Structures are given as structure tokens and as C-alpha cells.
Amino acid sequence: xxxxxxxxxxxxxxxxRDPKMFIIILFAPIVQLVFLGYxxxxxxxxxxxxxxxxxxxxxxxxxxxxxxxxxxFSIEYYINDYKEAEKLIExxxxxxxxxxxxxxxxxxxxxxSAQLQAIFDGSDGNTASIAAGYMIKLVAEHSQKxxxxxxxKSGKALLIPATISAETRNWYNPTLKTxxxxxxxxxxxxxxxxxxxxxxxxxxxxxxxxxxxQLIVTPIKPHQLIIGKLIPFTILGMVSVVVVLTxxxxxxxxxxxxxxxxxxxxxxxxxxxxxxxxLFISTISKTQQQAMMLSIFVVMLPMTFLSGFSFPIENMxxxxxxVSYLIPLKYFIVIIRGIILKGVGIGILWDEILILFLMGITxxxxxxKNFQKKIN
Amino acid sequence: MNNIIxxxxxxxxxxxxxxxxxxxxxxxxxxxxxxxxxxxAGKTTTIRMLTGLxxxxxxxxxxxxxxxxxxxxxxxxxxxxxxxxxxLYGDLTIDENIEFFAHIHNIFDYSERRNELLEFTRxxxxxxxxxxxxxxxxxxxxxxxxxLIHRPEILFLDEPTTGVDPVSRRDFWKIxxxxxxxxxxxxxxxxxxxxxxxxxxxxxxxxxxxxxxxxPAEIKKSIGKSILEVVCSPSRKAYKIIKESxxxxxxxxxxxxxxxxxxxxxxxxxxMNIFNQNEIKISGTRxxxxxxxxxxxxxxxx
Numbered sequence: 001x002x003x004x005x006x007x008x009x010x011x012x013x014x015x016x017r018d019p020k021m022f023i024i025i026l027f028a029p030i031v032q033l034v035f036l037g038y039x040x041x042x043x044x045x046x047x048x049x050x051x052x053x054x055x056x057x058x059x060x061x062x063x064x065x066x067x068x069x070x071x072x073f074s075i076e077y078y079i080n081d082y083k084e085a086e087k088l089i090e091x092x093x094x095x096x097x098x099x100x101x102x103x104x105x106x107x108x109x110x111x112x113s114a115q116l117q118a119i120f121d122g123s124d125g126n127t128a129s130i131a132a133g134y135m136i137k138l139v140a141e142h143s144q145k146x147x148x149x150x151x152x153k154s155g156k157a158l159l160i161p162a163t164i165s166a167e168t169r170n171w172y173n174p175t176l177k178t179x180x181x182x183x184x185x186x187x188x189x190x191x192x193x194x195x196x197x198x199x200x201x202x203x204x205x206x207x208x209x210x211x212x213x214q215l216i217v218t219p220i221k222p223h224q225l226i227i228g229k230l231i232p233f234t235i236l237g238m239v240s241v242v243v244v245l246t247x248x249x250x251x252x253x254x255x256x257x258x259x260x261x262x263x264x265x266x267x268x269x270x271x272x273x274x275x276x277x278x279l280f281i282s283t284i285s286k287t288q289q290q291a292m293m294l295s296i297f298v299v300m301l302p303m304t305f306l307s308g309f310s311f312p313i314e315n316m317x318x319x320x321x322x323v324s325y326l327i328p329l330k331y332f333i334v335i336i337r338g339i340i341l342k343g344v345g346i347g348i349l350w351d352e353i354l355i356l357f358l359m360g361i362t363x364x365x366x367x368x369k370n371f372q373k374k375i376n
Numbered sequence: 377m378n379n380i381i382x383x384x385x386x387x388x389x390x391x392x393x394x395x396x397x398x399x400x401x402x403x404x405x406x407x408x409x410x411x412x413x414x415x416x417a418g419k420t421t422t423i424r425m426l427t428g429l430x431x432x433x434x435x436x437x438x439x440x441x442x443x444x445x446x447x448x449x450x451x452x453x454x455x456x457x458x459x460x461x462x463x464l465y466g467d468l469t470i471d472e473n474i475e476f477f478a479h480i481h482n483i484f485d486y487s488e489r490r491n492e493l494l495e496f497t498r499x500x501x502x503x504x505x506x507x508x509x510x511x512x513x514x515x516x517x518x519x520x521x522x523x524l525i526h527r528p529e530i531l532f533l534d535e536p537t538t539g540v541d542p543v544s545r546r547d548f549w550k551i552x553x554x555x556x557x558x559x560x561x562x563x564x565x566x567x568x569x570x571x572x573x574x575x576x577x578x579x580x581x582x583x584x585x586x587x588x589x590x591x592p593a594e595i596k597k598s599i600g601k602s603i604l605e606v607v608c609s610p611s612r613k614a615y616k617i618i619k620e621s622x623x624x625x626x627x628x629x630x631x632x633x634x635x636x637x638x639x640x641x642x643x644x645x646x647x648m649n650i651f652n653q654n655e656i657k658i659s660g661t662r663x664x665x666x667x668x669x670x671x672x673x674x675x676x677x678x
Contacts, residue, residue: 014467217427
């Protein structure tokens, strides 16, 4: 035990000698959080729009105003024909083109239905379909308003077919901001970057400077060496959880709705699995450069893509979905989103937490077994 | 327990390369023993097997009368090891480096011993300096101090003076002599034959085998020949002529030729004759006793 503590003391002494590194470890995650928090935004707002208004009446202008006021569309161009529209879309200047027919107002005043044409740039399918949804909703609202005004003006009850409307409410994230959804997941991502990379460098660094050879000859036991190496990174990892959560609260105003203690316990289990991966990389690499490449390409990128952080797992092919079950970040993202956004507790998250714990222990166990007090 | 190290038929292969081809060796308590040989002779592999860094393929190894495998912990507390590159934590000071190595040997009242070692290696004035900022010679002395903090009974040194300046080398040897007086057994590897001459016994290694094992004096005697040293010019031409003339073994060292001779006068006359015939200018001759270098080259060539 004493040996481990002295090993930890040595590690922290070395941290102290390299304060720049220390600052990077603690503050880089905040910077990353801010960048990612603002950049990882899939909300569709201010869709750039061009208008072909062949009608040029108050009727057409009313609808254009409504679109603009909604905040979802921003009218950038008024153009005359489809040729211009094509050019604008091809250059990426607009995503949407809305065209009014010449007889837009006359049809409406006659009580007939008028047709509008909306064209969307489908190359970004996600944005196009969300924007189309907004367009349909806004036009429908507008048309209902026209009908009601017509009724009021005529002074007689027009026959209006009964309609059913569903009022949707989005729980936990009422405004459907992607940021609220992404930022907790970014905590998991940052924790991975900090602990995985540092751990993967830990043992290989001693190999590179040659001190490993000295350590092997001393009576220090392999488990003492490993634990002595991992404790400092566990502490650093947990400190960065505190730092990033605080930053999340202060900068993005996202509070933790659930139990902070549970959040820490599951972060700890998650960190265990990362330490395991890092340790494994460190034992098989010969140089720090190798270790770095392995952690980025073999662990970090697959983990990020398959964890459901950026793409929904449900949409992946069956085989890839199977692989994603082996990714600790997948479970941690469910847990951290659950605790922070929904405020749910162990009653609901127990299986994810248990899986994460078992994974952490297993990965760590096998990586430690792989470490031998020998040189090759 | 006079034999502090016993090695019996030790073998080690690296994939298809036989690095150590079955060596046997006994080293006595208090010896300063050198494994000498060219690069790739198997010296480092041997010392790494002795320190437990790598496992032998076959053979028996015992230190302090105990089998290495079964008494790892006991042995690791009794040995010190200095690897080829003096590996230290560059971002720790001298004091902290020694402290760390004391701690992982479970020694906590180390400060007196540390002062003693720093005094001994004359590093006391630099004790707060980071190891990265030390000169090569000082780093090496610090590494030595680290490996002595737990008062080992056997000290293993793997090419301790390779890449160290001559002054530091002298210093280092003084320190080693002091250790021998304290009763420590030292086993070192070295490519330098002048260092080997200072040892109590020497094993000459080549190609994974021990080709000679004795005191330096006995090894030199074993050759049973004298050396005629001739300073001449052009020396390279002379070397070629003697070599091609047949029976004589000759070694070239700059402007000097060392020619092994058995029967003094007869051989000398013969050689002088050859030189005269080939118009080689001789500026001096003398008979010398063979150096380890002579013997070593002789043994490797045969």
C-alpha cells in the first residue's frame, strides 16, 4: 500500500514539474465544451430562402411576413424565375425557394384553394425535411386564419369540417434544443479524451525513457505499479468531471436534474473502462507516438461514432448495432443524459450502470493481466 | 556460500537468433567481474537474465544461493541494477529520484544513506537540480546512487561507462573500487578491454559463448606467446605482407603492428627479413606481454 502511495506521489511530483500539461488537462475540456456545445447544433433555424413572387399583392406579402417572423426562415432573395432559383440553390446561397402563382390572391378571394410551390435543397436531407415540416405547419396556420377571416367578414357561418389537432409537448427539452441533448454527451467524450490518452501514454513513457527497466528489477509488484499509475489519472478524470459539469451549468445553463452522486459513481465506472483501454494500449505500444495513434484511431473514433453520440444507433445496420453494445460510451451517454436531462435515478438506469461497471472491471482486469514485469 | 552467482548452461533465443548459447559461470562474493565482448556477443542478454528482466529459455540461475524464479522478491531486494542508458526521471531532482527508488524498495529511513551516497558520488551540491539538467557523467553517478540506496549485495552494471567522458570514467571507477572494499559483488559488462583489466576476473564472450574465463593475468598468459610490437611505415602495407606470409598472426593498431611470436630470436629475424625485402621503414621494435585486446582478437580470429 505504502509503495503505491509513493508511486502516486512521484506521479504528482512529475505533474507539478509540468504545469502546462496540468493546465491543459484541466482547462482544455472547458474550451472543448464551449466549442462543441455551440458547434454541435443541429437545430434548423434561419433557413435561407428565396421568393419567386409572381403575385405581388398583400396576400402574398402577408404569408412571406409570417414566414420571416417565425424565425425559421430568413428571406434572402426575391427573384423572378426558376433559372435564378436553380443557380442560388446550386451555389448553396439558399436552401428553400418558395414560388407564388400569379393568381394567388384572386383564387383566395374567390374562396378557391391556391397552390404554392416550395422547393428544398435535399442534399442535406435532415435539414430539408425539418424545414419542409416548418413550412407546411406555417402555411397551414396561415390558411386556417384566411378561412376564419373570410367567415368573419361574410357574417354568416360557413361550413367548416371538424378537425382533430394534436398538441405535442416535448418533455425534458421543451424547446428541442440540440445543445441540451449534446452537451451532456460531450462530457462523456471529453472524459474519454483526457483519461484514455493520458493512461495510454503512462506506461509506454516509462518504457521510452528506460525507467521501466529499472522498475522491473526492483521488488515493486506489477499490481502496485499499475495501481500507482492509474490512481493519478482516476483523480484527474474525476476532477475534470467536476470542471466540465460546472462549466456546463455556468456556460450553457444546463442543470443536473438527477442525483449528482449517482452521476459521479457512474462516471467512475466509465473511467475504469477507459483506464483499462488506455492501459492495454500502453502495454502493447513501444513508443508514445504509437500509443497516441492507437488511442485515437482504434479506440476514440470508433467509440465516438458507435456510441450514439453523433448518429442514432437505431438507424445503424444490425451488425454495427451489435458492435455498439461493446462501447462503454454508449451506456455512459444514456446514463448521463438520463441523469442530467430527465433526472432519472438508479431505478431506471441500473442496467446501464451495472453493464458499465462490469465492463470497466473486465477491461481493466484483462489489461492488467497483459502487463508483465518483463521486457520484450 | 562463496559462489554468490551461479549460472549453469544458460540459453536464450530471440526468435531465430541464438543470443546466448549455453554459458556456465560462477562468481564469488566480493568479486569485480566483467563480461567482455563485442556488440552482439550476448553480454546484455546475460545480465538481463540475471536481473530477471527477461526469462531464460533453459539453464539454471541462482543468486545468493537461491533460484531466481522462486525467490524473486528476496533477490530483488538484494540486487542493484544500472541499465545501459542511465534511466532516471528527468523531471525529478536528484534527491527525489533517490527518494523514489528508496520508497519502492520499502526503505523509509533513507536520508542518512542518501547523504552518504551523495557525498560518495560528490553530487551533494547538486541535490536540488533536476536530473534532466545534469551532465552525462553526473547522471550516471546519480543512477548508480539510486541503484545503491537499498544496500544491495550484488550490483549489476550494463556497460556503465559507454558514452561517458574519460574524467567521469575515472571517477566512476574510483567509486566502484570503494564499493568493492565494502564487500559488494559487482558484475559488469563492458566493451572496453582496459576496464576489464581492472577486474578480478573476466569472461570473454563472443557469439553467445564464453571463450575465456580467468583473471586478466592468467588469460594473457594462456596465449603462451609474446608480442613483437613494430612501429613502421607504411604500416598497412606491412600488415598485409605479414598476413599473407602465412604462419604469423598479426594485428594492426594505427602505425603499430603487433605480431605474435613463439620463438623469439628466430621469429624476429624472419620478420625483419621480410620487412627489409619490402622496403618498409622500421622506427622501433619491442617485445611486449600480450594485452587483453591481443588475446581477445586472437581468440575471436581462431
